[in-house]
Amino acid sequence: MSRQLCGGVGSEKTATPDIQQIADSMKSKIEEKANKTFDVFVVKSYKTQIVSGTNYFMKIHVGGDDYIHVRLYQDLPCRNSEREISAVQTNKLHTDELAYF
Template sequence: MSMNMGWKEEEDASPDVQKFCNEVKASIEKKLGKKSIYNAINFRAVETKILYIAKVHVGNNECVHLKMSQSLPCYGGEVKLEQFQYPKSKEDDIEPF
């Protein structure tokens, strides 16, 4: 059985993905401390587009991989940080976790 579970291929980050990353920024800053840069680079989504993993540049060659979920619009559309992986580099591929 494939562990891919419907994850799409990696894509360049869109303004919507940056927006989702911004919505969980305070949660990440509590865990990692404030970072001077916070730019989404690329992402992967599940076919349903309710679960995302994004690579976010946080300074120098450091990145954090964010796993985020979004509730359905009828339930408010809230974006929630599920998990994160840190430290990561710009060269690290985004792998489902």
């Protein structure tokens, strides 16, 4: 089993129910940042980066051929475990690489 180095971005993984729940809990803030609303909102894949918390990079299907990429930060559990949306990229396709942004 490979281990992710602190500060490095891990490999892309298929989304899990836990990752979907994190995205769902932040959907309204993601929509606000993207200046759009989404009827479809399904996380397809994600990467993580361990920093002073965790950055989640998510590839989210938002209907038709449209995807968005979201960078979400979650503080360490020993703190207050707050989440914030760092960045949203719109007009993405399923084939677009999920990379640091």
